[in-house]
Amino acid sequence: MPLVTIKIIEGRTIEQKRGMVKDVTEAIVKNIGCPPDAVHIDIVEMKQENLAQGGKLFCDRR
Amino acid sequence: MPLVTIKIIEGRTIEQKRGMVKDVTEAIVKNIGCPPDAVHIDIVEMKQENLAQGGKLFCDRR
Amino acid sequence: MPLVTIKIIEGRTIEQKRGMVKDVTEAIVKNIGCPPDAVHIDIVEMKQENLAQGGKLFCDRR
Amino acid sequence: MPLVTIKIIEGRTIEQKRGMVKDVTEAIVKNIGCPPDAVHIDIVEMKQENLAQGGKLFCDRR
Amino acid sequence: MPLVTIKIIEGRTIEQKRGMVKDVTEAIVKNIGCPPDAVHIDIVEMKQENLAQGGKLFCDRR
Amino acid sequence: MPLVTIKIIEGRTIEQKRGMVKDVTEAIVKNIGCPPDAVHIDIVEMKQENLAQGGKLFCDRR
Numbered sequence: 001m002p003l004v005t006i007k008i009i010e011g012r013t014i015e016q017k018r019g020m021v022k023d024v025t026e027a028i029v030k031n032i033g034c035p036p037d038a039v040h041i042d043i044v045e046m047k048q049e050n051l052a053q054g055g056k057l058f059c060d061r062r
Numbered sequence: 063m064p065l066v067t068i069k070i071i072e073g074r075t076i077e078q079k080r081g082m083v084k085d086v087t088e089a090i091v092k093n094i095g096c097p098p099d100a101v102h103i104d105i106v107e108m109k110q111e112n113l114a115q116g117g118k119l120f121c122d123r124r
Numbered sequence: 125m126p127l128v129t130i131k132i133i134e135g136r137t138i139e140q141k142r143g144m145v146k147d148v149t150e151a152i153v154k155n156i157g158c159p160p161d162a163v164h165i166d167i168v169e170m171k172q173e174n175l176a177q178g179g180k181l182f183c184d185r186r
Numbered sequence: 187m188p189l190v191t192i193k194i195i196e197g198r199t200i201e202q203k204r205g206m207v208k209d210v211t212e213a214i215v216k217n218i219g220c221p222p223d224a225v226h227i228d229i230v231e232m233k234q235e236n237l238a239q240g241g242k243l244f245c246d247r248r
Numbered sequence: 249m250p251l252v253t254i255k256i257i258e259g260r261t262i263e264q265k266r267g268m269v270k271d272v273t274e275a276i277v278k279n280i281g282c283p284p285d286a287v288h289i290d291i292v293e294m295k296q297e298n299l300a301q302g303g304k305l306f307c308d309r310r
Numbered sequence: 311m312p313l314v315t316i317k318i319i320e321g322r323t324i325e326q327k328r329g330m331v332k333d334v335t336e337a338i339v340k341n342i343g344c345p346p347d348a349v350h351i352d353i354v355e356m357k358q359e360n361l362a363q364g365g366k367l368f369c370d371r372r
Contacts, residue, residue: 001361001368003251003288003317006371007104008342014235016341018243023337025241031316031330036240039094040251040288042121042193043236050105051311054098056086063182064176065350069228070156080153080339082128085151093144094132101349102313111200112229115130116222119204119209120125127189127226128202131352138297142305146205149303160302166255167298173324174353178346179335181328187299187306189255194280202279207276217268220257237249244249262359266367273365284364289316291360 001026009058010045012061036057064090065102071120072107079105126152127164133182134169136167188214189226195244204227214238250276257306258293267290267306312338313350318366320355327353 004024012020025039048059066086074082087101110121128148136144149163172183190210198206211225234245252272257287262267273287314334322330335349358369 001288001317001319001356003290005315007311007313009311010221013344014243017235018246020338021238021243022241022364024334025238027333028330031326031333032322034344039238039240040249041231041238042251043238045236046104046311046363048345049079050107052087052101052103052105054101055084057076057083058104059076059314060080063131063133063170063350065131065352067129068152069125071125074156082152082155085155086148089147089151090130090144093140093147094136102311104313108125108228110201112231114207114211114227114229115235116225117208119200119201119207121206125226127228131333138243138305138307141297142308145300145305146303149300153274163302164298166189166294167300168297170352173327174355176331176335176349176351176353178349179332181331183324184328187255187294191253192250192276193251195249198280206276206279209279210272213271213275214254214268217264217271218260232249232251262367262369265359266370269362269367270365273362287364289362291362292358293360309316 001036001038001040002032004028005042005044007044007046009049009051012045022057063098063102064094064096066090067104067106069108071113072109073106086118088113125146125163125164126156127166128152129166129168131168131170133175134171136169187224187226188218189228190214191230193230193232193235196233199230210217214244249286249288250280250282251290252276253290253292253293255294256297260293268309311348311350312342312344313352314338315352315354317354319361320357324357347365 113120175182238242
């Protein structure tokens with residue numbers, strides 16, 4: 001605890017993920033006051049055909 | 063908001079997903095009264111070996 | 125299966141929920157072709173102070 | 187209901203999954219008193235590069 | 249890791265929860281071979297009016 | 311997208327939540343390069359009796 005789930009569109013590099021989990025963990029520790037090791041993050045990568053807003057798949061938008 | 067997650071068994075076509083997100087969004091807008099663009103949907107496709115009911119994997123059922 | 129989770133802001137009436145689960149179930153059955161009884165829905169009601177977009181809590185927006 | 191989601195690191199065999207869903211279902215039925223068929227489980231397999239603790243990706247640890 | 253989420257209908261006693269997390273943890277450790285301390289469980293208690301199957305709220309069934 | 315869920319133990323102040331969603335959003339924008347308004351966060355507050363590690367409820371630990 002805290003347990004963080006981040007859903008993003010697939011295609012990020014491992015460097016982006018590495019930076020994101022480091023910075024998100026610091027952001028939580030700073031505000032919640034928990035030890036860094038208590039912060040667990042899982043990243044869920046989504047295909048554009050599995051996401052929709054306003055009733056439209058992302059792969060169909062624009 | 064609303065944020066909708068739909069877990070389905072893998073193997074649906076993109077046409078099925080396209081129709082599903084359109085109709086589910088309309089169903090929510092009709093009942094909740096939010097703007098369509100506020101409805102976010104993500105679809106999670108599951109393998110039969112990662113689903114179970116009654117203590118049995120779906121790939122072992124029947 | 126399908127398993128559907130709908131996160132909404134708290135404060136909907138039971139009539140709104142009743143209509144929403146009926147219509148969302150029909151929308152999924154129509155497109156996926158599963159029996160209605162296979163569709164499980166859970167509704168998660170969120171407080172405005174537990175939701176944010178663009179780095180701002182909903183209770184602080186406007 | 188109950189609906190159980192188990193997030194594990196990818197790479198388990200189907201035998202491990204088969205045993206896990208059987209035993210987890212029994213554990214829930216024993217304590218909650220529901221019929222076994224009411225217990226739905228979905229397993230989500232995660233890559234090491236999509237998991238982090240203490241601000242570090244699992245693929246970078248040690 | 250593993251991270252387990254168990255959604256149940258509200259109203260279980262703390263003794264039921266205590267037994268359930270102990271037994272579910274053992275069931276996972278036995279099959280996956282991870283240390284017990286790696287197993288995190290969160291229980292989500294649901295109201296009957298926030299659950300549906302077959303398009304019907306649980307509070308309306310029977 | 312991105313959609314972020316943060317599960318924390320209940321009892322944080324609104325100031326802590328306000329700071330956390332601001333800083334987590336910045337952390338994601340910096341690394342992923344999306345517009346801030348694309349970042350949706352929901353906070354789920356958990357009771358100690360609904361969380362467990364190592365087969366023990368948090369309310370029973372120590």
